[in-house]
Amino acid sequence: MKNLKISSCIITFSFLMVSVFYASAQGKPLGKPEIVFSTKDFKQVLATAKAKHKKIFVDAYAKWCAPCKELQKTTFKDVKAAAYFNKNFINVSIDVEKGNGIKLAKTWKIEGLPTLLILDENGGVIANHVGYVDGSGLLEFAQEASGKL
The missing domain is CATH 3.40.30.10 (Glutaredoxin)
Structure with a gap:
């Protein structure tokens, strides 16, 4: 159960980081x-x-x-x-x-x-x-x- 929570956190964090890097690569700030x-x-x-x-x-x-x-x-x-x-x-x-x-x-x-x-x-x-x-x-x-x- 603990491994599942850790895995979920890692996946969520990874997704957020990819989104941030993609947005900055496009030259546009997120949400603006x-x-x-x-x-x-x-x-x-x-x-x-x-x-x-x-x-x-x-x-x-x-x-x-x-x-x-x-x-x-x-x-x-x-x-x-x-x-x-x-x-x-x-x-x-x-x-x-x-x-x-x-x-x-x-x-x-x-x-x-x-x-x-x-x-x-x-x-x-x-x-x-x-x-x-x-x-x-x-x-x-x-x-x-x-x-x-």
């Missing part, structure tokens, strides 16, 4: 929701949005942009915003000064950063917001763009 951004090419994001009949949320940023960094540190980690965006959108973060981001910034007529866009599944702009916004403001922006307010 945040908006999950796709790492796919924008053409693949469009294809996914069409297949899933979802709108696209775009975070257009530049590495030097302080408000862009603040969005990443705070707004995109807001629990309610994260749950809403992860459920209802294909989320993508695009550096407008690199690669395909330069062309996309021209297409979307981005003039200030950060720019947050809601696109339809074909890539057409439904709504945009320029500048920092907190979690509740981001949620309101998305719901208005989706016609849910």
Whole structure:
């Protein structure tokens, strides 16, 4: 009986340790929701949005942009915003000064950063917001763009 308790404790401890190591290997802390951004090419994001009949949320940023960094540190980690965006959108973060981001910034007529866009599944702009916004403001922006307010 004592061996069974010890074995159970060892198995439980091992499971917890594997979970912790896996989470840290993924670069995300346990239990801290945040908006999950796709790492796919924008053409693949469009294809996914069409297949899933979802709108696209775009975070257009530049590495030097302080408000862009603040969005990443705070707004995109807001629990309610994260749950809403992860459920209802294909989320993508695009550096407008690199690669395909330069062309996309021209297409979307981005003039200030950060720019947050809601696109339809074909890539057409439904709504945009320029500048920092907190979690509740981001949620309101998305719901208005989706016609849910």
